[in-house]
Amino acid sequence: MGDRRAKTVLYDALAEAAKALANGRRAELVDVLAQGERSVEELAEEIDQTVANTSQHLQRLLKAGLVTSRRDGTRIYYSLSSPVVGTLWRTMRQAAELHVAELDSLASDYLGDRSKLNTVTRDQLKARLRQGDVVVLDVRPEPEFTAGHIRGAISVPPQDLKSRLGEIPDGADVVAYCRGPYCVYADDAVRLLTRRGINAARLEDGFPEWAAAQLPVARSR
Amino acid sequence: MGDRRAKTVLYDALAEAAKALANGRRAELVDVLAQGERSVEELAEEIDQTVANTSQHLQRLLKAGLVTSRRDGTRIYYSLSSPVVGTLWRTMRQAAELHVAELDSLASDYLGDRSKLNTVTRDQLKARLRQGDVVVLDVRPEPEFTAGHIRGAISVPPQDLKSRLGEIPDGADVVAYCRGPYCVYADDAVRLLTRRGINAARLEDGFPEWAAAQLPVARSR
DNA sequence: AATCAGTTCAAGAGATTGCTTGATTAACAC
DNA sequence: GTGTTAATCAAGCAATCTCTTGAACTGATT
Numbered sequence: 085m086g087d088r089r090a091k092t093v094l095y096d097a098l099a100e101a102a103k104a105l106a107n108g109r110r111a112e113l114v115d116v117l118a119q120g121e122r123s124v125e126e127l128a129e130e131i132d133q134t135v136a137n138t139s140q141h142l143q144r145l146l147k148a149g150l151v152t153s154r155r156d157g158t159r160i161y162y163s164l165s166s167p168v169v170g171t172l173w174r175t176m177r178q179a180a181e182l183h184v185a186e187l188d189s190l191a192s193d194y195l196g197d198r199s200k201l202n203t204v205t206r207d208q209l210k211a212r213l214r215q216g217d218v219v220v221l222d223v224r225p226e227p228e229f230t231a232g233h234i235r236g237a238i239s240v241p242p243q244d245l246k247s248r249l250g251e252i253p254d255g256a257d258v259v260a261y262c263r264g265p266y267c268v269y270a271d272d273a274v275r276l277l278t279r280r281g282i283n284a285a286r287l288e289d290g291f292p293e294w295a296a297a298q299l300p301v302a303r304s305r
Numbered sequence: 306m307g308d309r310r311a312k313t314v315l316y317d318a319l320a321e322a323a324k325a326l327a328n329g330r331r332a333e334l335v336d337v338l339a340q341g342e343r344s345v346e347e348l349a350e351e352i353d354q355t356v357a358n359t360s361q362h363l364q365r366l367l368k369a370g371l372v373t374s375r376r377d378g379t380r381i382y383y384s385l386s387s388p389v390v391g392t393l394w395r396t397m398r399q400a401a402e403l404h405v406a407e408l409d410s411l412a413s414d415y416l417g418d419r420s421k422l423n424t425v426t427r428d429q430l431k432a433r434l435r436q437g438d439v440v441v442l443d444v445r446p447e448p449e450f451t452a453g454h455i456r457g458a459i460s461v462p463p464q465d466l467k468s469r470l471g472e473i474p475d476g477a478d479v480v481a482y483c484r485g486p487y488c489v490y491a492d493d494a495v496r497l498l499t500r501r502g503i504n505a506a507r508l509e510d511g512f513p514e515w516a517a518a519q520l521p522v523a524r525s526r
Numbered sequence: 527a528a529t530c531a532g533t534t535c536a537a538g539a540g541a542t543t544g545c546t547t548g549a550t551t552a553a554c555a556c
Numbered sequence: 557g558t559g560t561t562a563a564t565c566a567a568g569c570a571a572t573c574t575c576t577t578g579a580a581c582t583g584a585t586t
Contacts, residue, residue: 172396
């Protein structure tokens with residue numbers, strides 16, 4: 085015991101968890117799965133890859149124990165195997181944000197200029213929810229809202245927002261949120277609402293971070 | 306904005322942090338660096354690799370922003386660039402422990418059978434330190450003790466323990482700790498002490514976890 | 527039993543990674 | 557200046573990874 089070979093094997097095994105996340109497409113998969121379980125086909129669509137390739141990535145995550153799968157009829161649904169995996173992904177993101185200088189510019193290449201978007205922190209939103217003077221929009225696809233959402237939020241999937249603007253009371257303050265800091269839905273929603281003269285802001289991050297912070301959540305049905 | 310190419314680039318960049326940790330030798334490096342800064346040569350010795358190879362791994366960590374370096378004379382010292390990196394490593398370990406079934410057996414291949422070793426948790430040790438009825442031994446190499454240690458601990462580097470057994474008061478309860486859950490020093494120390502009839506236990510993990518839990522630490526000079 | 531949708535498996539090309547070896551650079555002592 | 561020590565760089569080979577393509581498998585439905 086205490087010998088080099090065993091140490092190598094042990095640390096190689098520990099590094100397997102990192103290897104599983106060490107790919108942009110698999111990172112995207114984990115990011116989506118943090119919202120709730122998904123079928124292979126849906127996941128393939130989310131990450132713009134073939135089903136075969138997505139399946140292989142999922143096998144890799146499965147082998148590392150980061151996700152689990154269950155069959156329902158002809159479909160197979162994948163989900164994160166524990167909240168620790170979500171924490172791991174968030175911590176990794178945080179490390180990258182802190183230490184990779186170019187990340188900001190890559191983020192705005194994808195998300196567009198955020199400097200003009202109003203932002204509220206989790207704590208601010210929590211306080212305003214308690215006061216009850218804010219309309220909170222969950223702008224993720226509906227199944228993700230069903231799987232879990234901020235208590236008091238209304239589900240308005242991205243493609244429905246335009247046609248449902250009328251539901252927002254005059255003069256209301258709106259906060260939109262989606263999957264996390266690198267998700268475009270809330271940004272797009274805030275831009276649209278602002279253009280229509282509605283006072284709107286984006287939650288600084290998304291539902292998984294809200295839930296991880298032990299803030300009040302709800303689940304449909 | 307919101308297009309696939311930019312999203313790919315962004316998530317690839319986020320995955321860089323994982324790639325940096327996605328290698329057993331680099332994981333070992335981070336594990337050691339969590340104790341404090343080290344020179345390339347020392348690190349090479351710790352991970353049983355050539356200096357050239359160690360240097361390349363360090364470059365990789367540097368490029369990902371996980372470590373920083375400074376020159377002092379002819380030596381270059383590396384250290385973790387922030388506490389987040391330590392958290393990342395611990396979270397990764399935790400994920401592997403939870404989800405990789407074989408990890409237990411790999412750990413005991415390296416560390417030996419731990420079932421007969423007494424263990425105390427951080428909270429237990431905290432309470433006993435407050436009562437003052439415990440001798441705490443830091444069995445890491447001396448520079449790591451100097452860089453930071455559990456308040457009230459005594460530095461007894463691994464190779465010195467045998468010759469300094471006389472310093473331990475008769476009938477004392479001893480707790481030994483080292484770098485973390487996969488470090489052999491504390492295990493070896495507890496085995497030695499127990500064989501000599503001294504009541505000894507191992508702290509469940511090491512100094513970085515103690516410090517991360519905001520428990521009382523001290524620094525020499 | 528036959529068919530179908532959803533998923534996984536298998537094989538291969540091109541890129542990346544990990545370790546080795548030998549040369550090069552940087553700081554310091556003389 | 558020369559010599560020494562510490563670290564990095566560069567090139568090369570074997571192993572691994574990523575994506576593609578096409579075939580094979582698995583339940584559900586007919």
